[in-house]
Amino acid sequence: MKELLEKLTQAYSPSGSERSIREIIKAELANYETKTDALGNLIVEKKGNGKKIMFSAHMDEIGIMVTHIDKEGFLRFDFIGGVGAYNLPGERVRFANGTLGVISVEKLDKIGDLKRESLYIDIGAESREEAEKLVKVGDSAAFISPFIDLGNRVVSKAMDNRSACTVLVQLMKELPETDNHIVAVFSVQEEVGLRGATTAAFSVAPDYGMAIDVTATGDTPKGLTMEVGLGKGAAIKVKDRSIMVHPYVKEKLIELAEKNNIPYQMEVLEFGGTDAGAIHLSRSGVPSGVLSIPCRYVHSRSEMIDYRDLEAVLKLAKAFAGADLQ
């Protein structure tokens, strides 16, 4: 599964441009008939007469979009999703056509003046004409950062949310025997407002929703005040800004973790949201929960997870897929 994780994290797919990651996942799940909807969500189904459970993992990643190309060939840009300006200088980006660039910043009087508007991308072009042969206004780019394996801990860009895509691909490969109707949605545009999950949930009309996503941790020097930590197991979400997890779903996950000796921790997140925020409000309401993979340095180019947590989340997802639900 580590090879799959590496492959998925390295794929290019900022929100709205998820085609390449979708093709990779489709190929991984070639045994299934898959469906792509109007927004680009990839929907994979195992039919059954039991409860219909929609699992959702978003495929998109944060990135940038070009808003202007100046006379000298430098690109100005805006953010796609929650990108912080302060750690961007020196980072590198890649466009869909393979064009590479580095981000730098205008001369500032003090570092506090750094904001998005003072950043630019240099793609090595010497004029606007030369730049426009490679990049147009409106083109998106993703950050680049290699996958590194530190043993239990692994680091890459886009662990948010390719780590969860890895779990969901693996879940569909190793589905337990069950009557439950399992629908795996690899959703689009989560980072810009849970948009793919909104329409997928309407189409799927599930009995239960289960998002799989990363969550923040409180286990770094003078970091967040938060219980969640790397290596402490699958995180069962209680709440974030988008959802109060349905008590039945939360209790069921705890019960399944206890019964199957799967390490778990409870997650209370004071910010952020996941696809479950959209799913649980679809149609007349869907009891929904979230399985989270703890992740340090979320939305940076070096997102770190613990591989053992990933395995725990997979086990718990499998248990939920096969569970006898009310």
Next chain:
Amino acid sequence: MFLKELSEASGISSREQEIRDLIREYVKPNVDEVFTDSLGNLYAVKGKDKVGPKVMLAAHMDEVGLMITNIEKNGLLRFSPVGGVDPRVLVSKPVAIGKNKVIGVIGAKAIHLQRPEERSQVLGYDDLYIDIGASDDEEAKKLVKTGDVVVFATKFQELGDLLLGKAFDDRAGCTALIELTKCEFACPVYFVFTVQEEVGLRGAGPASYRVAPDVALVLEGTTASDVGETDEANYSTTLGEGPAVTIMDRSVISHPGVVSMLFKLARENGIPLQMKRTITGGTDAGKISLSRGGVPTAVMAVPCRYIHSPVTVMNYNDLQHMVKLAEIFVQEIAQKGVELS
């Protein structure tokens, strides 16, 4: 085109009756069916039973403005904005209040009474009031009541190709939609004039749920800052360079298939088309694209300077080009459908 009439009509979000009645008159002769829903969205339908993709073209009828919140003892009126109004531009502007269009002016403390530091500050809503010439609250209440809406009393004018008027956001889109009702299409087309866009895209969601389109195009008036001190990087759009297509804003990432189709058709037909080069703001496309199981949606807009103020400036040619390209786009959809990915 009916831009002058639409620009001068009143239709603050949630009070769209006057503008809706006007639009209904204009579209009626051109379409098979016209109806209104419970929120006030106006639908004009053409070729409902034709085979082929169901196309939804949408423009919002409502405009930003003000609402009376309190009538003071001295007969002056306090107000709040409806939608995103720039408070810097309000003072001394003439306005029309309520159904009877009672004339008033937005007032503030006189310049010779202001302290030096006050002169360099922007006046907030707390510092502004509307004066309708009433000597006390009793007299004022005969003319207006709390909850009445206020529009800017701006007359439409032409300056060569450039047009001046209020509410080109989105009466430019409404004008285009009315023009398009005159065309014949080979597929079913729903022309939807939505309500309450300026207060949170509220009309478009239910409208799109009702229509359940296969593809949607939102026609808008959008921001242009191609003037003065602005860095070229922040122009967003430029007047006279054709309508602007939104790739991404705060509400939507336009469907890439629809966007590339628009640019291809513009190229083939020699129609100027630009990209909107900032990602601020949101439009009805945000709600339409997410309705039901998802709708491929894009936004095309006429660039407008000084948007969300009492006077907007746009180029008439941009509007004509938008109408032409939208027509060709729907014809192409009728023939070939939408390339999804």
